[in-house]
Amino acid sequence: MKISAELTAFSKRLGYQFAKPEHLLRAVTHASMMSPHRDDNQRLEFLGDRVLGLVIADALLAADQSAPEGLLAPRYNALVRRETCAEVARQIDLGAVLKLGRSEMKSGGRRKEALLADAMEAVIAAIYQDGGFAAAQEAVLRLWGARVQNVAVDARDAKTALQEWAQARGETPPQYVEVARTGPDHAPVFTIEVRLASGPSEQATAGSKRNAEQAAATALLKKVKS
CATH class of the missing domain: 3.30.160.20 (Double Stranded RNA Binding Domain)
Known part of the structure; x- marks a missing residue:
């Protein structure tokens, strides 16, 4: 399957080349664009949330081997929450490649925090389905970057x-x-x-x-x- 030049450029920003580009196409397709011939990214959001959570939990345990659960939990929440996912999405300009229905386009969907966060989770799931957990883990750690090491010692909101x-x-x-x-x-x-x-x-x-x-x-x- 061939994908557009726009999605090819996005793959480069993402730092992952899809063996099956249809995974990426589904990940960037919002429910407002769903049709009998096109799946949206809602199920991928569900999966991506879990993959992201496992990667971040594992990274936090590795980064601080003495921290109790009471400190790890708020750090985890700070790294997987909607605002952080949307921040990473903006970092790679995910909004520019989203497939949106007319109503979402008119209402500024490419800039909506919730929509960007959900799509970021869907992209993580797409990488997981395409290349396995190791590929998804590598992508998350690269995209989240120093956030994991720099999350506040006491990250309670x-x-x-x-x-x-x-x-x-x-x-x-x-x-x-x-x-x-x-x-x-x-x-x-x-x-x-x-x-x-x-x-x-x-x-x-x-x-x-x-x-x-x-x-x-x-x-x-x-x-x-x-």
């Missing part, structure tokens, strides 16, 4: 850390409130306020609710710990 801080002082969990939403539907911008029952609060703005919540939690943690 800010929301978790803030909740633990509050609970340790007998407070109820922090409350997150959406105070504003601006921008077009395909590229919204959210402003989130996080509040503690004892009074302190902070706001943050980002292109997703999750990122805005994390940023607000980070700001509030700095405030209450200063």
Whole structure:
């Protein structure tokens, strides 16, 4: 099977040459493009999530042979979460080769964090199906690069850390409130306020609710710990 020059160039950015290019074609085909003659990448996303998880878990154990599970788990979560997968996808310009339906194209699908993250997982699964686990492992470790070695010693996300801080002082969990939403539907911008029952609060703005919540939690943690 021959693939387009666009996908051939993407394979080079990916650093993997497919023996069966149909694996790659399926991995970059979003559900909005599904047809009786074309499979989408949803099942590959499911598989790729598991392959990525095993590779990262193994890499973390090798990188720190004394860390307890309590520290390994948040590091793992930081490396496999949606934001990191989407970051890697942007690194290799995966969005440029996605096969999207008209509605997704119009709504800015090539830039959507969730769509990019899912497609990145599908590409990992495609490599696994094409070349086996060793090939997928090599690709993940190369693409994730220094992230594995540089993940924070305590990689708990800010929301978790803030909740633990509050609970340790007998407070109820922090409350997150959406105070504003601006921008077009395909590229919204959210402003989130996080509040503690004892009074302190902070706001943050980002292109997703999750990122805005994390940023607000980070700001509030700095405030209450200063």
